[in-house]
Amino acid sequence: MALLCQPSVDLDPAVIAFARAASPVPPPPAEPTNALADNPTAATLGHMLFFDPALSGRRDTSCATCHDPALAFTDGRAVAEAAGSGSFNTPTVLGAAHHRWLFWDGRADSLWSQALGPIENPIEMDGSRLDAVRHVAETPPLRSLYESIAGPMPDISDTVRFPSGARPGTSSWEAMHPADRQTIDTAFATLGKAIAAYERLLQPGESDFDRWVAAVNAGTRDDDILGEPAVRGLALFAGAAGCRQCHFGPTLSDLEFHDLSLPPADDATPHPGRGAGYPLLRASAFRADGPHSDAPESRKARRTAAIRIGTEHWGAFKTPSLRNVAATPPYMHAGNFETLTDVLTFYNTLEQQVRRHHHAEDVLRPLDFSPAQLADLEAFLSALTGDPPSTLLRSPPPETGIQNPETHE
Ligand code: HEC
Numbered sequence: 583m584a585l586l587c588q589p590s591v592d593l594d595p596a597v598i599a600f601a602r603a604a605s606p607v608p609p610p611p612a613e614p615t616n617a618l619a620d621n622p623t624a625a626t627l628g629h630m631l632f633f634d635p636a637l638s639g640r641r642d643t644s645c646a647t648c649h650d651p652a653l654a655f656t657d658g659r660a661v662a663e664a665a666g667s668g669s670f671n672t673p674t675v676l677g678a679a680h681h682r683w684l685f686w687d688g689r690a691d692s693l694w695s696q697a698l699g700p701i702e703n704p705i706e707m708d709g710s711r712l713d714a715v716r717h718v719a720e721t722p723p724l725r726s727l728y729e730s731i732a733g734p735m736p737d738i739s740d741t742v743r744f745p746s747g748a749r750p751g752t753s754s755w756e757a758m759h760p761a762d763r764q765t766i767d768t769a770f771a772t773l774g775k776a777i778a779a780y781e782r783l784l785q786p787g788e789s790d791f792d793r794w795v796a797a798v799n800a801g802t803r804d805d806d807i808l809g810e811p812a813v814r815g816l817a818l819f820a821g822a823a824g825c826r827q828c829h830f831g832p833t834l835s836d837l838e839f840h841d842l843s844l845p846p847a848d849d850a851t852p853h854p855g856r857g858a859g860y861p862l863l864r865a866s867a868f869r870a871d872g873p874h875s876d877a878p879e880s881r882k883a884r885r886t887a888a889i890r891i892g893t894e895h896w897g898a899f900k901t902p903s904l905r906n907v908a909a910t911p912p913y914m915h916a917g918n919f920e921t922l923t924d925v926l927t928f929y930n931t932l933e934q935q936v937r938r939h940h941h942a943e944d945v946l947r948p949l950d951f952s953p954a955q956l957a958d959l960e961a962f963l964s965a966l967t968g969d970p971p972s973t974l975l976r977s978p979p980p981e982t983g984i985q986n987p988e989t990h991e
Pocket residue numbers: 632643644645646647648649661662663664665668670671672673674675678681683684685686687693696697698700701705706707777
């Protein structure tokens with residue numbers, strides 16, 4: 583294979599192998615626990631629900647309020663704010679379908695079960711599963727999409743049997759007949775599965791990094807595609823900087839959990855990370871190995887059943903994907919850093935680390951890189967910004983009459 587352009591930076595074969603393993607982004611992995619995962623009608627319903635503020639208690643907050651398509655499906659804030667103020671940074675939904683565990687603390691094991699959390703979370707949408715299902719039942723376009731994927735909508739018009747605002751933890755929910763609660767849970771799970779079907783279409787788009795790897799694969803490596811600083815940054819990322827230990831593959835994440843010993847958001851007590859997320863996952867009715875899963879015996883479900891949490895998971899957070907990272911500030915679970923420069927300064931000095939307990943992982947070493955090397959790393963991270971999804975996927979479906987959410991100042 584003849585090289586058309588002379589590569590300008592010498593790259594170790596291991597670096598080239600690292601890059602080729604990270605690109606292109608494949609389609610999301612199969613999702614047996616969601617029978618609707620790749621159903622286009624379900625995705626249409628999910629698309630409508632994603633932009634629908636009527637799922638929230640005050641009917642003013644949709645998923646897209648915090649996962650704003652104009653901000654690469656984030657909110658641009660250090661920590662989320664809606665019905666209340668949170669202590670977590672809002673991750674992007676782009677590429678979320680590739681994650682094995684959802685949320686910073688891994689308390690969901692599927693995209694569909696994840697989607698059910700924010701609807702009822704008092705500091706997010708503060709709605710209820712009963713009202714969400716009733717909204718779909720009472721909104722003709724939503725109801726007809728629902729029925730075409732899940733069969734007849736149960737009759738929940740009796741407001742004594744099905745009291746408004748009912749969600750676990752409320753007395754009205756606890757007072758409901760178990761069979762009625764089951765009816766609502768099944769319909770609610772279907773809404774999550776539809777939202778997940780839409781989210782699976784939100785793939786990270788092709789980036790300069792992918793275009794560069796495609797040229798490498800074609801035997802026509804062209805460093806002009808990335809620019810020399812980003813090529814040098816790639817070499818550092820996959821080499822001396824050690825980033826590849828945790829950030830590798832198409833998502834640039836190991837999809838697992840680590841404790842970087844970062845301080846919590848302002849005034850918050852340190853979050854136990856996966857140490858808290860695991861018990862919540864065990865307690866969830868919407869687990870991959872639970873009653874609402876479409877494949878409770880699948881390998882995926884067995885993995886949920888098999889996880890064991892040790893003290894080393896205390897304070898560990900999910901390694902985020904670095905796809906589109908330049909478009910999704912601020913950074914880290916608590917929104918600790920405003921810019922990529924700040925993130926790299928952290929890895930360079932580790933000065934902000936707070937040691938909370940002696941089980942903390944001890945894998946990071948200060949990089950002690952020069953400003954020029956840090957700039958190269960940042961150029962590489964910036965080359966991971968992909969083309970956005972289609973305008974259609976980024977906009978509320980026209981039949982909902984919902985306007986694009988205001989971009990936060
Ligand atoms: C109030 C702002 C807010 C709203 C509304 C909201 N989210 Fe989120 N979302 C967040 C925050 C903050 C997190 C991280 C929370 C955590 O990890 O505990 C998150 C996490 C996620 C994740 C996990 C990503 C990952 O990499 O683990 C997905 C997917 C997601 N949200 C989708 C949705 C969907 C679907 C809805 C609507 C049903 C929604 N969100 C509503 C703020 C919001």
